[in-house]
Amino acid sequence: MHTFVLSDPSRCIGCRACEIACVKAHLGDYTGRVTRRQMPFAPRITVVHEAEVTAPIQCRQCEDAPCVSVCPAGAISHDGEVVRVDESRCFGCKACMAACPVGAIQVGRLPGKPDRLLAYKCDLCEDRDGGPACVSVCPANALKIMDGGELQRIAGGRRRHSALQVAFGQR
Amino acid sequence: MSTQVVSIDPMLCTGCRRCADVCPVDAIVGRRNEPQTIDASRCVLCGQCVLTCAAFMSPFDDGAELLPEMLRKRGLAEDDTAPLFAANFRIDRKKVAGMLADPEKTTMVQCAPAVRVSIAEEFGKAPGTLSPGKLAASLRRLGFDYVYDTIFAADVTVMEESSELLQRMETGGTLPMFTSCCPGWVRHVETAWPDLIPHLSSCKSPQQMAGALFKSYGADQVGKTAGEIASVAVMPCTAKKGEAERPEMQNDGFANVDAVLTVTELAAMLKEKDIDLDSLPEEEFDAPLGIYSGAGTIFGASGGVMEAALRTAIAVTSGKDVDESGVAFVESEEEPGVFRASVEVAGKTVRGVIVSGLAHVAPVLEAVRSGDADFEFVEVMCCEGGCVAGGGQPKLLPGVDVADAVARRRKGLHDHDRELPVRAAHRNPAVKALYENFLQKPLGERSHKLLHTHYGKEAGRHE
């Protein structure tokens, strides 16, 4: 199973440090100034900041990702740990944006590629030492890395808890 | 790596002891909720525990990441998707695959009667679906050079064993005589009733007779030497794996049977090679060692050995050929699983007993031990219903009526018997040719050397 990062809305304080960290982690070779045109602010994580809820939302690296199925260019695929956009194939049709039930993929300009409108999304900061930047920077511990093993541990632990409850509840 | 034929994996066993409930010899020991172990001094390798066990490794178990290693330990490929159960039998697929791939070996394979009424179940068909033609075709597609049949040897067993019975009756030999074709039963006598070993027929089982003939008569037929033959058997049985390895089951230093596969192992090998049983054409088994009669066919059902022997005994002694003996064996309420009848053969009354299931045999053996046996011939099958209910048969899912499935498999064998042109062992033309050209006569010197043996813990090398 793919690893993904999941947020806990009850912990999020809405500071948006995760968005900034995400942008910073994806600058690549770009070292120019931050202006609208040259370095678009393109975080792959979006903090929802509403009256009802405050929480960051990013890609769930779905096991049967609809963005993969829908892409007419075959630019999105399951590749190792992540669901990955191949920028060389993408032509910005936005079908993936329409398909993603979470709203985790978007089309826009990326740093250093001012002439292209490309789909981009969370890539688990694969090239970053220390893993996902958002997780590292969050001051409220609201973001958690869920790898396959982690999910198994969570589910197994809860089942064990349930088993004890069932057994003792029936005494 | 465990080389035990039947074992219980302590990593998967949950200690429910459903296996202990079905073990006919109480060989499974352990406390509830703890991994069980098999007492090798009692176990007869029947594999009923394997059929019953539902404790499998779920993909959601803690430790599911150990699966590739467990598969490797059991001799399976790391990407094999077959479920692993706690009670399991030793897999010999790699061994057989090696023989098939070896250019120096001529492979000869035999199939027990029960295989042709159960293999189709592994491909989604109803229990008892009779498919001998597709079975033969599938073995050819796997690459066996000669596709022979255990039933041919079952016919030979009838010749040898009925002659032996008559001889014992005429010369005051040890009576009653017990059949020896079921290795689970033989092992039970050796471990729990060793004083009764002399009652066992000296005949090897049809599996072993077939193997011995493959490497002698069969080898001659195709211009090979014994050493060049790889002898493989497909069985509904796990105990047959142990039987093939018994030190006395060899001739001139060559094992009669080199490897035994269960029906489930064969089905898995076919699926691995994308061979779909259902879409194969009907083919014949090879001659001469694949020609068989209806009498040998019913060996796979409890009572079949007895019926087959009677057909020949009656015909040979009365001169009257019969398709069926017409003898009805009757079960009494006091003795469940035990069937009795008597029949006139050569002016003598022969009283026969059929025991279906090792759990029912003790009272019969007590009578023999105390000298009160009022019968001459006993057929015992370790698995209730006969080989069709063996430990190597397809493992039936929960909710499937086992007794009904076994009954359908038995019916498949009886239906096959009735449709065959030759219904008695002595009329099998290939068997006649075997005696005429090779063995000369039942219990003759060649038969004695190849087709008979000694049973018991001190069974020595048989020259």
Add this chain to the structure above:
Amino acid sequence: MHARLSPFILVSASKCIGCRVCELACSAAHQRGGVSVGSLQVPLSPRLYLTSVNNVRVPIGCRHCEDAPCAEVCPNNAIIHTTDGVQVEEDRCVGCKTCLAVCPVGAMEMAQVWKRGKPAMRRVVDPSAPGGVRYEPASLASKCDLCRGREGGPACVDACPEKALTLVDPIEVKRRRNFEAALALSRTYEEV
């Protein structure tokens, strides 16, 4: 009390012997095959899970919660409340795993399931495969579905050799216990 509360499957811990026949029956009931284990076409994937902790070993499965967190959190409306309990609509599941992360019982797993009449598959990058891609089974949300559509109801309940699993109808249970409590009370009052 709500007029309709979804039934769910509950184990009696004292009767359960940990044999896993329920899991085997569940796996078989959710795929195509014949009468034997060897005839099943895909790997075994049960929807209830034998769970061991300390001296307890029982199967745990979905409670079909009235306010199911899995249904709440699913971003694609693939988990819905029906008259047959909380159901995963496999055709809508994208395998985002969020339901697994939030289920408090541990009843959800990601497994190979059937989607549109065949095993759900996905395209994966594989440099060693022809064309650089291959297809493999996709893991989607999988949990107890009360054997909706199966004649005879839940396979696990049928199969359990110790009759340790029951389909609990909470309203029925409440009615029966109310009645027995009232009866018990009425007997004491008779004596006064």
